[in-house]
Amino acid sequence: MIINSKNDYLIGVKKNQLGLYKQIEQIFSIAQQHSSSYTTIELNKGRLESRRIVTSNTLDGISKEWKGLKQLVRIERFVKEQSKVKEEIAYFISSKNENAIFYEEGIRSHWSIENTLHWVKDVTLKEDASKIRTGNAPQNISTIKNMSMNLFRINNYSSLPQAMRLFANDINKLYNLIV
Secondary structure, three states: OOOOOOOOOEEEEOOOOHHHHHHHHHHHHOHHHOOEEEEEEEEEOOEEEEEEEEEEOOOOOOOOOOOOOOEEEEEEEEEEEOOEEEEEEEEEEEOOOOOHHHHHHHHHHHHHHHHHHHHHHHHOOOOOOOOOOOOOHHHHHHHHHHHHHHHHHHOOOOOHHHHHHHHOOOHHHHHHHHO
């Protein structure tokens, strides 16, 4: 459907997709199968963070069901904070054939969205803990939460929890935000 609409995809592969995950892991374990790589190192909030992005055009063993698949991406992230070092590895499949720098910029932008939107919805608005699961209710509640977040932001409230406390029991104040 994505490819048929002349769009591209970059999809994160999780460990619960065991077959695909293992196939990609195997491909990246063979050094000659890398197409490009790019490494960044930065000091951020007292942490030393290193990211290495590697691409591969080798698709041996990957299911043909992935229509339009052209490239695999691996991101290795090392974070050193005080005396602890944390390592994360993430895999992606892509319908584009690009270099590692392209993916580094795109994935970082996506993580920024994840951190500013989804994190707020998950932590502040407790969306993941919601018991609303049937019919249109989950989508309706999500839409209302998005509208309230946007309403507070366009009215220059940078702290959503603070804005929620200010307006929670004052319908007139809330109405004045809308008008």
